[in-house]
Amino acid sequence: MRVAKPRDGCDSAFGPPAVRAQRTEHGLRLIGVDELDDRGVAQVDTPDGVLAVGISNGSPFAVSNVCRHQFAKLGNGRVADNGCLQCPWHRAWFDVRSGEMVRGPQGRIFGVPPYSRMIQGYTNAAFKLDSHPVEERDGAIYLTEG
8 A cells, every 4th residue: 555655744635734823912813824825724723623714705714624524624625716615635615604515525426416415415404614703913813702
């Protein structure tokens, strides 16, 4: 069996380790906008668990980090051109505002239209992503604490 070699000190199948959120005098700083790579999203370790944090259509977001299909880490995905968060494994799309899956899994096996629609419907009925309130301040994304 061939095993992929780690890339930049991380397991390429699961992506980079999570960035750790920092408590500051201004609140919980999740990540600097300039720390996001061309994927537009990263995993951020917070006191309440790991979130997928990024920028979509010019606005910051923070959502659950686990895809509802087969538990891929969404922070290792990417923000698609349409602003949706794309799962790194089977390319399902999630609306980062509502947490809804707007396109089911894709690919040779998981992209069969009836299966893809079933996963999308099931996910939206009971397992939307949790969305967390955030704001961009001073070039960083902060969790808005209420």
